Amino acid sequence: MTQALSEDDIYRTSTQYRLWSFSPDALASLRTKTREIAVERLRRSSEQQAARNDEPEVVEYLTEDEELRLTQRYCDQIRSTSDHLKWPVHVKATAVQYLKRFYLSNSCMTYPPKEIYKTVLYLASKTEAIHITVSDYARRISTDPEQVLAPEYKVMQALRFTLDVKQPFRGLKGVLMELLNLAEGLVGAVDGADSMNGDEVKASMLQVRRPPEGNRTQWTPPSSGTLDGKHLNDRIQAAYSAARTLLDAPALLTDVYFLYTPSQILLAAMHVADEPLTSFYLSTKLPISLSTRPQILATIHACADMLAAFDQGAVLTKDERTALEAKLDKCRDPGTKDLIKAFAAMRQDGMEDGKVEEGVAQKRKAAREKNERDGDDLFGPSLPKTNEGSR
């Protein structure tokens, strides 16, 4: 028996699919749950404090929306820091996803993003094969190396020890090359697609209608109205470059990685860049008769809407961020305040290798059992079954 795994089969075994892909509802409820736990934790600790000082303080917590916007602001910060360090785009994209994944199970009130973003960027540099010591890194971004390393295990834990982030950049380059080939009259064999020879493809490609108003491409058709090969080439390059820009801020600062696959994201970016050209490209891939065609197109369009709706102006300004962080300072979890100290303490703990006094152990056991009761399935459902037989 011979079986071949398709790219889709392989994608479905990835941790990105198994652990980090969600429906919009599941994503929203996960975030709500995370914030609830954080607020509950804060409430308990302020009750304890109140019992001691008997001056109950009214604390205003960050709203879910504020948390989201603060996280987004630090995703943007990672983008600019990574660009400042002149690191390749895959490091930046990985780091941004690490931060977004981190805040699915942690609240900004427990771990403010200001203290986490440098760590995820450093971790991403390591997993994406950039070699730099933590002291060099810290020096280049004017920070303290200990602050970079202190939350590293916490980050690993929140990432559920999965480090691979599948990205759309190489795939987009592949689309560029394929389009250039089609424009040259070179057609690769595509199973089941409408059969045209190279010249016919080239001819019909020249006829593709002009990009409508609102498409992001910079390309405009020649005034004469008739296209030649050179114009077509320019059109393809312009569409690629507009799509590539969309894969930076809009794709990194929205939830598209949680909701769509890399190929859906890159085709959506192409769609926003030059819709008629992208539809033509897809027509060479998806025959009209294909039963999944409407579903595939609808998914790409939904993702495209999300990318197109992104507004860089909506990202928090520096002043807004400062104001939000002032609010955060008041509702910040005191238990996680000094990460460096906590880091050192955990190390110390580890060296004693699990000796816990009996009273403490009892209390912890009770707390643990409570957590387990509360904690059932908080992190979403069991892993999706992925075609068990073909593993």
Added chain:
Amino acid sequence: MATSPALDVPPEGPPFKRLKTGSNGVSTASSPAPSHMADLAEQVDAQERQKYIKGRKLGSGQYADVYSAHLVSDPTQLVAIKKIKVGAEAKEFGISYDSLREIKFLQELDHPNIIKLYAVFSTKSQNLNLVLEQLPQGDLLKLIQDTSNITYTPADIKSWMLMLMRATHFCHANYVLHRDIKPNNLLIASDGSIKLADFGLARSFADPFQKMTYNTVTIWYRPPELFFQAQYYGGKVDVWSCGCVFAELVARDVMFRAWPENEINMVKMICDKIGTPTEDNWPGVSKMKGYVTPTEVVPLRPKEHWMAQFRAVGETGVDLLMKMLLLDPRKRLSAEEVLKHPFWTAEPRPSRLEDLPRKGGGMEVMGEDLKRRGGEIPNGGGAGGRGDKVARKIDFGAMK
């Protein structure tokens, strides 16, 4: 895509399915619990940790300790837990590159001939614990070296090599370079199958024009282009290492073992055994940064020369071996091309798993295998032994 049965990936009956997270954790008396109200990540981590009961220590090294362990829910399901130690370089790098690479790639690769990573969890001491498949039958090196007790046939070699090539092909199909293929990284499962382990030096394929280090792969298994300091390369580096393993299985001796063990002598040995890399057999080679060869040019060794040493695997086998060890990486076969070679379907058929010889050696061997870090050669630390010329020294200057 699969045109050769050699590409076939048989469905595997795993010892147990990939563990589900999110199911009820069973608490054990010894497991530490978060003392505060746990966040979601801590809960998942704790649940994972509480699924296992650690048993005896199987091995202990500078880099990691390895324990036998079993599932709380089913004591017959054994695993190995590799507890990574915080090394000296933690101050400079935090969690080490080796650990991160191993975790990153093993989390993604699910194949019957690649060691399975069931889970990772951390302990309060901030140690990373890798829950791995238990592979109690030692490694391929032990079989090769035990010439007095173990005999094996060309059909056995074919079977092992087939499993190795499938694993390598699967890595490459997932855009992963292993970069440390050698007999002691090929562990043997209780059913006799081979499992590629130790992804501490692995990396993803680089984007075009992105430089990679040439200072990688244990020196005896390192291809000539890396000695010549190539910074752009692909899966063919692993194929060379696989070729070295193939030759070593047949000859029961390391194919390229230079003494004293340094790069110059390794190149000399490759020239001597295969032929000197020249512009004729490898266009462009003389322009490579590290290109140095002995002045006396050895012509490419003809097939008869190879037949004299590797006759056991037949003419087809020798043909394949020569193509896996071609000097010019552009001409060398890719892992997929290796699997499409007629060798696999020629007589004899590869041995069935249950007929493969095994040495046992037990879990201690696995402990030894897992506690090492990438690029190390076992029994090292002395002249004449399997020396300690590690591959993992990273050349920072050469990397971006």
